[in-house]
Amino acid sequence: MNNRKASFRKWTLAAMSAAILIPSLAACTSKSEDDPNNRRTLRIGTMYGSQQDESYFRQQFTDMFELTHDGIDLEIVPAIDYTEQQFEQPNPDQPQPDPVEKVKEIMNGDNPVDVMIIQDPSLLESLIQENLVKQLDTLLKEDKIDTSTFVPAVIDGIKDAGDGSLYALAPTYTPSALFYNKKAFSDAGVEVPTGSLTWDDVFNLARRLKTGTGKDTKFGFALNSWGYSNGYYDLQTYAAPLQLKLFDDNAEQMTVNTPQWEKVWTTITDLYKDHILPSNEDLQVDQPQPTDTTIYNPYQGQPFFNGKVAMVIGSYSMINDLEVYNKNYQKFEGAEALDWDVLPVPTFAENPGVSSYVNLSTLAAINAKAANPDDAWEFVKFMNGEEWGKLRSRSSYEMPTLKEFVKPKEGMSYNIDAFTSVKPFLSQNNFKENLMYQERPNLYLIQQLAQIEYDKVMQGQLTVKEALAEMETKGNDLLQKIKLSPKGEIDTSGIFDDVYGGGGPIKY
Known part of the structure; x- marks a missing residue:
């Protein structure tokens, strides 16, 4: 009897041990034992x-x-x-x-x-x-x-x-690169540089490459293949590796009225005012009007292709456009083949070798x-x-x-x-800012304010220094209102009055 009890106890302990052990074994066992195909x-x-x-x-x-x-x-x-x-x-x-x-x-x-x-x-x-x-x-x-x-x-x-x-x-x-027209360099008597360039190098080259006036102007440089200015957006993309901020980490105080921001704004707006970079108005001058016999030219609106711009920032895909253009340029009235090459996209001396392009x-x-x-x-x-x-x-x-x-x-x-x-250019600051904009959608009003102040400079209404000071004052007021109402309506009286003809409730 005692032997039977002892045997029963041993069997029970063994069964309990197995029960405890089986899940552990299952976790460590290759799935091939459960699935012969090891899926x-x-x-x-x-x-x-x-x-x-x-x-x-x-x-x-x-x-x-x-x-x-x-x-x-x-x-x-x-x-x-x-x-x-x-x-x-x-x-x-x-x-x-x-x-x-x-x-x-x-x-x-x-x-x-x-x-x-x-x-x-x-x-x-x-x-x-x-x-x-x-x-x-x-x-x-x-x-x-x-x-x-x-x-x-x-x-x-x-x-x-x-x-x-x-x-x-x-x-x-x-990737992107700096595409350049070899003929434009030759005509201007400018030697093509080698190696990496800073933004200042490119802007200095662009000033030397700009020729003519009015409809005969040939511009030194464009920030994109279409040549058109996207206003404040272009400035943001250009300046991104400098990691300048519009406002502090708590979105409570503007941080734009600084020498660094002033330099960025002055650099870009001066290039447009001096017609080194083509403005949207520049590119509208003497545009040929299509006729019934005109063959469609998909490159007509891209100034680098028609010889109006000597250098341009272009993405890798621009090579395909250049290949197609050079195979078909004879079909377009007055068009010439492009003799081109590329240099590395320019970077900042303050943050060399890194680009948001x-x-x-x-x-x-x-x-x-x-x-x-x-x-x-x-x-x-x-x-x-x-x-x-x-x-x-x-x-x-x-x-x-x-x-x-x-x-x-x-x-x-x-x-x-x-x-x-x-x-x-990989910046965690960008992601943190994106999260802040999600939490406070009305922060986009700050971007709107920046665009407005930038346009005032471009239109000659304010100097860069005056625009940044005005943006700081109005932005600080706006940030406090956004803090109280991150998503709801905001009274923008005194902030956008001179643009929209009056303030009032705005919700982004």
Whole structure:
């Protein structure tokens, strides 16, 4: 009897031990024991999207991986599913989804994403600081992946966000360069520079390249291929790497009435006033009127193509336009072939080698809490590997980050290195500001005020110094009103009176 009791106790203890042990073993056991095909799911997070709209994302990022990795199913998980709000009644007072918090939710939840595709590079630094993404340096070393095979400017730019370490990789990027007309330099007797240029170098060159007056004017430089001034927006893009702010971190005090801001405004507005940069009015002078027999010229409104501008900031895709133009220019009345080349996009002496005209939008990072970290790394490697790089090198608007695929377009010759020598500008300050604008939508009234004061300078109503002083006074008043009413109506009496003919309640 005692032996039977002892045996029963041993059996019970063994069963209890097994019951305790089985979950642990299940957690550590390869899925191949449960699934002979070892199928598993890799969850890919995106900032925005929907199930109904994910086919484009899959074509761009995942189809090739899924095709070559039979055992892995890919699930796309948008942080913000815009279909959820599609049928809601518009309510300006309802808080908008915070993209950072939404990204954190899909990275920290019960079923976290394994990989995060970061389309806003300013988010990366925030995720790094909160330890939400995995450092890749050790993984790269273990797999003997040499980062020197990538475009150094891109790798260094990503490292800037991680204090010298890599927390993400990008298979492509969108660079810009300084396109120049060789004939314009020759006609003006100006030697084409070599190497990297500062903004001051480019502006000095532009003054030397400007010739003629009125309808015969040939301008030295344009900030975009269309030549048209986007007003204050152009100034913001140009000045971004200087990290100047309109207001302090608490959005309570304006920070514009400074020598740094004065220099930026004076530099750009003087170039327009001196007709070194073409204004919108300049480009409207003596525009040819189409007739019934006129052949459509898609480049007519782009002054670099018709020889009106000597230098222009253009994205990588502008090469395709130049190729098409030079193959068809004979069809356009009075058109000439363009003899052109490129130099690196100019940067500031205060922050050399960094530009807001170089963009990253396909950063892939591994979630620090990934349930499937091995497959996540396999995906990031594949996305940034040779097979994928070869396919992406065919893009007409993006450049591959793997150096072996960085080549001039077939049949063309130009300074391809101009597109690889400047780092993208990644600033967490931009992301913090975006969050503040989400919390206080009425802060956009400050941007509106900046545009108005900038226009006053361009129209000769105020000097730069006077405009910045007025912007400081009106902006401080506006910030206090926004603090009390971040989303509701605001009485702008005394702020926009001289523009709109009276103040009154305004809500952005």
